[in-house]
Amino acid sequence: MVDLFSGQLLIAALVLAAIYGLVALGLNLIYGTMRLLNVAHGEILMLGGYLAYWTFTLTGVGPVWSMFLALVLAGAFGAIVYRTLCRRVLRSSRLIEQIEANSLLLLFGVSIILQNVIALSFTATARAYPYLDDIVRIGTFQVTADRLVVLGIGLALCFAAILFFRLSATGLQIRALIQQPDAALLVGVDVERMRLISFSLGFAIAGVAGCLISMLEQVSPFMGFPFTIAAFVVIILGGLGNLAGGLAGAAVLAAIEVYGVALTTTSMRSILIYGVFIAVLVWRPQGLFGGRSMVR
Amino acid sequence: MLEIADLSAGYGEAGVLDAVSLDVARGSITALVGSNGAGKTTLMRTVAGLLPVKAGGIVFDGSDLTRAAPHDRVERGLSLVPEGRLIFPGFSVEENLRAGAIAPHARPRLAARLEEMYALFPILKQRRRQPGGTLSGGEQQMLAIARGLMSCPRLLLLDEPSLGLAPAVAQSLFETIVRIRGTGVTVFVVEQDIRSTLEIADTAYVLENGRIVMLGTAADLLEDPQVRQAYLGL
């Protein structure tokens, strides 16, 4: 019988919650401000993972530093994808009518292309690198240092994001745009600018999350898709467009996954995630928190 | 102050406004009245930049706004309080007001402006921490107007501010509009309550089927037999 109160499980759940929180945040931002379903989100994470892997393998510089490079590069890539593809879709009166479905197809294409470009360039082999895997003892339990680092950085980024959206003028404008797009235009939100920022920020955070994940898991061209799915479950749990709810949703899904697998077997992982997905869609499509579909 | 010339606009292919021309004089309360579906909301949304212009032009304070982005219009001093209020339901009252001052020129004046709004609508100060969505209809309308004023506009557009309000609340709303004009803000108002509106307005236009069919001083329109019969039920 597993010890459900073990520190290892708690850390595993918190690490996963922080990562899901970050990945889902970007997805939620892009959906909330533009109604675009970014199914290529996991691939941005995958690119971040490869960046960390190659930076470490070629130069010995660790992911804690390449993270900043990932932030800038993924952010720039987000700006390019927005400017070249998404803005066109948003401006076409024919495509905008079914923006969710159209964006899904478009970004699905982007996702497949990215997977295959990486598979062609670096083969489909999964890769890992040794980094900070010394064991740290905290009280009665042991944990590898990389997990603690991922946990610390992940939680710090989640809180930084919450503070940014609560306190900054840009955060207020983005939340206004998510909640009531017409009213946002009327109070003077520069919608085009906020969309660009949201897209770029969403990609940047996914790139950083990829660096963090590469410390714990192998990177491979196809590692992204499960995270895309998990992120969709998280934002449906938290309420579409509800940024703070998304972080809570990440904690809920991570707990279900980590403790569910601990109580059963690893092969239950996908069943649990999709099970939660379907259960929430059927019984609480507005999310776990509150009756309003979009809170903050 | 606002000059609209031969303006045509609508939704997609369908035209609603057909060569509408009107002027709003600086310092005035100008009213636009007309029956349901006449195109009043379409006109307001086009002036605010939410709908594209098909033909004609919009000039505000000497600058051409015909193709300007909505946020540029706010930055130049134009603000629309839309039909149906469109407050941010999940934001607190104070956050709604802060969002109203997001335009660059309004941000430095945020704190002072907030106090002015709380003085104009004391109930909003009591409710400042409450989510906007939990306010009553009348309070939401005050919030929408206050939010519209937060950007320090020189021209305030109001689209059916009395819609859905109890008669007593509506009456105090008309007094508020007069007070807002008293602070130097020009007001262009669309209303269903035609009598109360004509009583506070200087100039009025009547819109029917997307065309201006009548215009004059509000006092003249109040006396006009056609207006009295068609809109005042006399």
Ligand SMILES: Nc1ncnc2c1ncn2[C@@H]1O[C@H](COP(=O)(O)OP(=O)(O)O)[C@@H](O)[C@H]1O
């Ligand atoms: N979103 C829309 N899409 C298409 N047609 C619309 C839309 N909104 C209003 N209309 C049409 O435009 C015309 C004018 O509507 P509107 O400007 O709302 O009138 P008013 O505000 O004077 O009651 C009506 O015939 C209405 O059916």
Ligand SMILES: [Mg+2]
């Ligand atoms: Mg209307």
